[in-house]
Amino acid sequence: MNSTTEAVKQVVLTVDNVSKTFDEALVLDKISLTLKRGSVSVLVGTNGSGKTTLLKSIAGVISPDSGTIEILGATAGSRQARAVTSVTFDDPALYPDLTVFEHLAFAARLGGLVDFQDRATELLKELGISELQDRIPKGFSRGQRQKAALALGLVRPFRLLILDEPYVGLDTFGKNALASFLIQARDAGACVLVATHSPELLKIADNMLVLSYGKLTYKGKPDAKKLEVEL
Numbered sequence: 528m529n530s531t532t533e534a535v536k537q538v539v540l541t542v543d544n545v546s547k548t549f550d551e552a553l554v555l556d557k558i559s560l561t562l563k564r565g566s567v568s569v570l571v572g573t574n575g576s577g578k579t580t581l582l583k584s585i586a587g588v589i590s591p592d593s594g595t596i597e598i599l600g601a602t603a604g605s606r607q608a609r610a611v612t613s614v615t616f617d618d619p620a621l622y623p624d625l626t627v628f629e630h631l632a633f634a635a636r637l638g639g640l641v642d643f644q645d646r647a648t649e650l651l652k653e654l655g656i657s658e659l660q661d662r663i664p665k666g667f668s669r670g671q672r673q674k675a676a677l678a679l680g681l682v683r684p685f686r687l688l689i690l691d692e693p694y695v696g697l698d699t700f701g702k703n704a705l706a707s708f709l710i711q712a713r714d715a716g717a718c719v720l721v722a723t724h725s726p727e728l729l730k731i732a733d734n735m736l737v738l739s740y741g742k743l744t745y746k747g748k749p750d751a752k753k754l755e756v757e758l
Contacts (some may be wrong), residue, residue, distance in 0.1 A: 535731060537563045538717035539687050540585065545594030547580055554580045555591065556741040561722060567731055568748065570722040572738035579602050579617065581738065582691050584612045585720070587709040588603075598687055613638070613685035617692045617751070619676030621664040627651070627675050628660040631682045638683025650678040654702045669696035677701075681708055687718050694725040708733055 540562040547555040559600055562568055572578050583589045585596055587604025601607035611666045621630060622722045629646060635643030651657045652669075664672060673696040688709075709719050710731055719723065721728060729735070729749040737745035737753055745753055 539564050539599055541597045543595045545591040546583040547591050550566045554741050557582055560717050560742050564716045564718050566624035566733045567709055568734040569728050570736045576738040577741045578738055579691055582689050582722055586689055590601045608614055611686040613680045614689045615676050617674045623665055626661050626663055630679055634679045640683055647682050650681055654678055655700050673697055674701055688712055690721045692722055
């Protein structure tokens with residue numbers, strides 16, 4: 528196997544010349560990037576820079592106006608791409624009539640995982656919300672909702688994990704648990720992409736992407752100084 532073929536096999540996410548406009552405002556401007564397996568990448572930028580739009584485009588929630596996005600060679604939003612992608616957005620969506628454990632069961636089975644109980648129990652324990660497993664989310668605090676949503680995103684198998692501002696609402700315990708989970712995912716060969724304002728994640732990140740007014744202005748090693756400028 529030659530080096531070119533091996534390099535292609537390592538690629539999980541390819542974003543090629545992607546642009547998106549909302550109400551005549553250019554939100555994403557010819558974005559191109561490639562992310563590989565076994566990596567954690569942080570996506571940073573001020574509010575309104577296009578981070579969430581880019582993540583939703585990768586997740587297949589919205590379609591770009593031009594350009595292409597592929598996940599392991601499958602078009603973003605296709606059945607094949609969704610099967611290997613797990614996503615947790617900034618505003619956790621939880622069903623009002625399902626308990627936390629029922630949420631995890633639903634997510635795991637949707638992802639093709641039948642024997643999920645041990646994994647679900649471990650996640651709830653590590654995130655510090657075991658006592659919530661039989662409760663419905665009504666009345667949950669922002670932090671409790673965030674932890675439940677993170678457990679949902681982590682319980683199913685994935686090759687690409689997308690997290691939008693996962694530290695919002697988390698206490699120190701939850702932040703440490705999440706960092707540990709992301710390292711585990713990377714070590715297992717997954718590709719992790721996290722939009723964040725939190726400098727703590729730079730410590731475990733392999734790559735840093737900076738969005739500014741819809742343009743990708745930096746791709747490289749994590750740089751705390753660049754994060755300070757953007758925030």
